[in-house]
Amino acid sequence: xxxTGRRPGNxxxxxxxxxxxxxxxxxxxxxxxSIRAIATSAGVDPALVHHYxxxxxxxxxxxxxxxMDPLDLITEAAAGSRDEIGEKFVRAFLVIWDGPAGAAGVAxxxxxxxxxxxxxxxxxxxxxxxxxxxxxxLGLDEAEGQLRVTFAASQMVxxxxxxxxxxxxxxxxxxIDVVVAAIGPTVQRYLTGNLPGxxxxxxxxx
Amino acid sequence: xxxTGRRPGNxxxxxxxxxxxxxxxxxxxxxxxSIRAIATSAGVDPALVHHYxxxxxxxxxxxxxxxMDPLDLITEAAAGSRDEIGEKFVRAFLVIWDGPAGAAGVAxxxxxxxxxxxxxxxxxxxxxxxxxxxxxxLGLDEAEGQLRVTFAASQMVxxxxxxxxxxxxxxxxxxIDVVVAAIGPTVQRYLTGNLPGxxxxxxxxx
Numbered sequence: 001x002x003x004t005g006r007r008p009g010n011x012x013x014x015x016x017x018x019x020x021x022x023x024x025x026x027x028x029x030x031x032x033x034s035i036r037a038i039a040t041s042a043g044v045d046p047a048l049v050h051h052y053x054x055x056x057x058x059x060x061x062x063x064x065x066x067x068m069d070p071l072d073l074i075t076e077a078a079a080g081s082r083d084e085i086g087e088k089f090v091r092a093f094l095v096i097w098d099g100p101a102g103a104a105g106v107a108x109x110x111x112x113x114x115x116x117x118x119x120x121x122x123x124x125x126x127x128x129x130x131x132x133x134x135x136x137x138l139g140l141d142e143a144e145g146q147l148r149v150t151f152a153a154s155q156m157v158x159x160x161x162x163x164x165x166x167x168x169x170x171x172x173x174x175x176i177d178v179v180v181a182a183i184g185p186t187v188q189r190y191l192t193g194n195l196p197g198x199x200x201x202x203x204x205x206x
Numbered sequence: 207x208x209x210t211g212r213r214p215g216n217x218x219x220x221x222x223x224x225x226x227x228x229x230x231x232x233x234x235x236x237x238x239x240s241i242r243a244i245a246t247s248a249g250v251d252p253a254l255v256h257h258y259x260x261x262x263x264x265x266x267x268x269x270x271x272x273x274m275d276p277l278d279l280i281t282e283a284a285a286g287s288r289d290e291i292g293e294k295f296v297r298a299f300l301v302i303w304d305g306p307a308g309a310a311g312v313a314x315x316x317x318x319x320x321x322x323x324x325x326x327x328x329x330x331x332x333x334x335x336x337x338x339x340x341x342x343x344l345g346l347d348e349a350e351g352q353l354r355v356t357f358a359a360s361q362m363v364x365x366x367x368x369x370x371x372x373x374x375x376x377x378x379x380x381x382i383d384v385v386v387a388a389i390g391p392t393v394q395r396y397l398t399g400n401l402p403g404x405x406x407x408x409x410x411x412x
Binding site (some may be wrong): 109110112113114119122123126127131146147150151153154155156157158159161162163165166167168169170171174177178180181182183185186189190195196197198 | 315320325328329332333352359360361362364365367369373374375377383387389396401403404
């Protein structure tokens with residue numbers, strides 16, 4: 001007996017799962033959406049969701065058309081010396097975005113701020129795919145790590161906006177090495193540097 | 207004889223000038239658009255454009271619904287000690303965006319990336335209203351200044367995106383003093399710091 005559009009390997013199945021996942025993540029957020037519920041909604045077995053996408057994280061990244069898995073960048077940055085995290089992360093990011101995947105990144109950023117729903121999903125993306133993973137992976141202090149990573153994320157989002165979306169010169173055409181030399185130390189400082197006034201509750205002074 | 211909708215003080219006149227200005231800036235860019243042509247297109251005397259908006263810069267800012275004139279922030283940052291430029295600029299920016307004008311800023315950022323036209327206008331905004339003014343006002347080296355300011359702009363855009371558009375915590379709710387303590391030194395370093403590998407053509411090394 002033939003089951004229409006629901007067989008493994010059928011592109012319709014993949015699309016049906018993605019559509020169900022988009023709705024679920026949008027309605028319930030990343031944590032509230034379950035693979036089981038998404039599978040039910042798509043009319044497939046939960047095992048098929050895993051077969052197609054591997055994990056809830058990968059499924060979420062697929063619904064957002066993310067040009068990369070931030071975990072790969074975090075893992076790469078965390079692999080070497082602790083004082084090279086910033087440089088390595090910025091370089092890995094630029095290599096991906098300067099390449100063919102950059103167009104998907106620009107589309108993600110553009111859609112992100114286009115409407116409230118997309119913004120909410122991007123916030124979930126930053127929280128679940130970057131913050132939660134970066135703090136333990138980079139061995140950051142639990143109490144300080146969240147704020148440190150959001151500062152780093154602010155610089156990465158701004159760099160991507162300036163270089164790839166707004167395309168303001170001379171930053172847009174600057175060689176990767178030059179951008180790494182400028183922005184790598186910023187990310188490094190946010191993640192591991194001494195930040196007087198940030199965690200001691202005294203503010204920046206004046 | 208009564209001239210409809212073109213009298214001084216008539217809100218229609220202001221709107222007609224703004225509409226003509228938006229078209230002119232979009233078609234010809236900031237430099238290519240002239241007050242005279244905008245006035246002709248709006249059916250008013252050029253003196254009336256100056257009467258309503260004061261200058262081409264102010265007219266341009268009005269067409270973009272900018273929550274502030276970046277020149278005010280640059281002037282404020284440049285007023286004190288040279289090593290406090292970053293802190294002062296970030297603080298002045300946060301005070302404005304944390305206030306009632308912040309909503310206009312968010313709308314500007316959202317519209318900016320929504321379509322190619324708006325992105326082009328925002329690039330013009332950064333170039334004409336920030337880059338051109340910041341380099342001389344802050345006394346930056348002419349050869350290095352453009353790149354330095356775009357790095358600073360990337361951090362400011364990213365901070366605004368993270369705090370006001372994406373609203374990712376804990377950055378979104380962090381006190382101004384805390385954000386200034388973290389991001390002020392970044393902007394300071396981009397503008398006036400020693401940046402090995404950025405201007406010597408050797409790259410970041412590694």
